[in-house]
Amino acid sequence: MEKALSLTEENYIKAIFQIGTTPESNVSTNALADSLQTKPATVSDMIKKLSYKKLIFYEKYKGVTLSESGLKEALKIIRKHRLWEVFLVNHLNFKWDQVHEIAEQLEHIKSPELVNRLDDFLGNPTIDPHGDPIPDANGQVQLGSSKLLSEMTSHENGIIVGVKNEDPLLLQHLDKINIRLGLYIEVKEVNGFDQSMQVKLADLGTLFLSEKITSQILIAKNL
Amino acid sequence: MEKALSLTEENYIKAIFQIGTTPESNVSTNALADSLQTKPATVSDMIKKLSYKKLIFYEKYKGVTLSESGLKEALKIIRKHRLWEVFLVNHLNFKWDQVHEIAEQLEHIKSPELVNRLDDFLGNPTIDPHGDPIPDANGQVQLGSSKLLSEMTSHENGIIVGVKNEDPLLLQHLDKINIRLGLYIEVKEVNGFDQSMQVKLADLGTLFLSEKITSQILIAKNL
């Protein structure tokens, strides 16, 4: 019976998962230090420990990748984080910009029974309030294919299915201009210089969006 | 702005509150060590820290008492613990013997907003699944006056309003013999030697209870 991961270890495993584009990509010491708001020296130490515990593969100066068991742990934490976000938004009436911080704490509660009952209570949701997929009890993730709004060109259209970033300032701004998941959006015009866009939102009229914002919005790929 | 208490500090504050009969009673080093499953030497150290932070009053060799701010913190933690227990039992279908451990973790989640919304979601309950009162947002506790079943004599009767202990073995046993909160109970006979009792439960017939058990069951005082 391996001892349970500490809160810190869990945060490292999750960060490695989230920084890596694919589960195979190498994650650098500095990237982890940035993401975890700590120093590279600290990361070096922790990396050695996680490697010793076989949660990651590590070669000096070469960065790290999650092992099978590390990936499993990462998905468990992310599952919890996203389920709790659904609970907070759907049942406690939090806004989508208020839940990330709280979920950062709740994701570390240890009780498999709790997670599964919460999942059932919520109706086994497949996405969280930001459109991110929720891994199931076996760690399976339903990856709905999507593209960035910023990658679309004039006259293309689609349904908004997610936001890449959970920065409250971004989310509050999207609220203010009536952008939310599920809405139909149509690209009217793209400015060739700064990539800013004029878009039409369902029946809510048109608006201008900077590239900073369009690069955070995910649109369903109509297959 | 005082820094938030650590998880460990919170557990000490809560234990001091729970061991003391009244908020004024002195709590000994050994009692804390027992309750927190740690060593007296460790308690001595922590006590100094809490005293420095003015959460407790402490005189060497004389035990500790909660200060005003310490008491406030204790009530906040207990409020959270009990609200989460209500959530687990009423909404996630946990049994009353399964929730204590999980609530021990959840009680440390830091977000006043979360606690208050949870309270509303639950319908502002005043007692938890074990009959313990839930402090309100201002730390006010509604103390329903009760006495121990073991203190009652032949032919006395009343309503079961709580259990003193959350040991899963006790709670599971009470389940098995159909004892639960809200039931009418009548003392038929008390054995003078071992204080064991024959009691009649609502319309569920009679049963024998040892003093070990009767001393854990709380009955409403009919004023």
Place this chain on the structure above:
DNA sequence: ATTAATTTTTAGATTAGTCTAAAAATTTAA
């Protein structure tokens, strides 16, 4: 292919929380 810049690791400290063993104070009992 050297040199310069950047990244990563090591070395040495620090803090929170814990422990064991021993000393000191208090309480209980003779």
Place this chain on the structure above:
DNA sequence: TTAAATTTTTAGACTAATCTAAAAATTAAT
């Protein structure tokens, strides 16, 4: 009211997680 038992505190050490400063390795630029 001494002596014995118990409780509590101190002393010294350990682990996890962190830091700063310096050394080593890698990568980028002349």
